[in-house]
Amino acid sequence: MTRTLTKDQQARRARLIASAHELASEGGYAAVTMHDVADRAGVARATVYRYFASKDHLLTEVAADWARVFTELNVPGKSPTARLSGLLEALVEVASTNINLTSAVVQATTSQDSGVEDARTELFRYVRQQFGAAIDPEETTRSVSGVSMEDVESVIGHMVLAALVSLTALARPKEEVMAMVRTAARLIVGER
Numbered sequence: 506m507t508r509t510l511t512k513d514q515q516a517r518r519a520r521l522i523a524s525a526h527e528l529a530s531e532g533g534y535a536a537v538t539m540h541d542v543a544d545r546a547g548v549a550r551a552t553v554y555r556y557f558a559s560k561d562h563l564l565t566e567v568a569a570d571w572a573r574v575f576t577e578l579n580v581p582g583k584s585p586t587a588r589l590s591g592l593l594e595a596l597v598e599v600a601s602t603n604i605n606l607t608s609a610v611v612q613a614t615t616s617q618d619s620g621v622e623d624a625r626t627e628l629f630r631y632v633r634q635q636f637g638a639a640i641d642p643e644e645t646t647r648s649v650s651g652v653s654m655e656d657v658e659s660v661i662g663h664m665v666l667a668a669l670v671s672l673t674a675l676a677r678p679k680e681e682v683m684a685m686v687r688t689a690a691r692l693i694v695g696e697r
Contacts, residue, residue, distance in 0.1 A: 518556045520546040526567045529609035537564060537609060558620030564613030565624040571610065572628060574599060575635050586694045588639040589661070593686035596665065600672055601679040608673035611666070632665065633658035640694055649694055657693060664689045 510518060524545035528537045537560055543550040557563040580591035600607040614625050637658040640649065649657045668686050671677040 522566050522570050525563050530603050530606045533605040534609040534612045559618050561613040561616040561618040562620045564609055565621050568610035568614055569628045572632055585640040586690050589694055590687050590690035592639045594683050597682050611669050611673055629662055633662045636661040
C-alpha cells in the first residue's frame, strides 16, 4: 500500500489483519473470507477491499505481521551456524503451534494472485534480512564460502518455505523439520 493512512485507517487496517489472523488460526485458508473478516472487524465488506486487493493479499499481510515476532526473538549462539539454526528452529516451533495459520499464509504467499506481489516481495525481503542478521549481526560479511550474502539469504528463504510446506502440506513431524533446518544451517553457513 503506497498511500499514507490516517491513524483511524491504520487502526482499521490492523483490525482487518488481526481478524484474518484469528480466522486463519481457527480454520485455515478456507475459513478466511472477506465477508467474515469484515464482520469480525466490524466494518463493511467494501472496506476490506479498500485495503487489500484479495484474500491472498490480506493473508500475505497477516504473514508479514506474524513474521515480526521473529524480530523479538533473542536467539543465543556464539557462532553464525548456531544463531541461524536457533532462529530456524524457533520459526519451526512457532509455525508448528498453529498449523492452520501456517498453512493459510503459505498458500496465500505462494499464490499466483498479482495483487500479492508487492506484499510478498516485502515479506520475503524482511524474512531474508532477519536470517542474514542471524548469520552476521554486525553486517560485516559480504559472502559465505564465496557466495554473496544476498544469495545466501535467498537460499535460506527458499529453505524456510520448504520447511513450512513440510509442516503443512506434507504433514511432516516437527522434529523432522527441525532436524532438516539444523542440517540446512550447517550446510549453508558451515561450522565457523
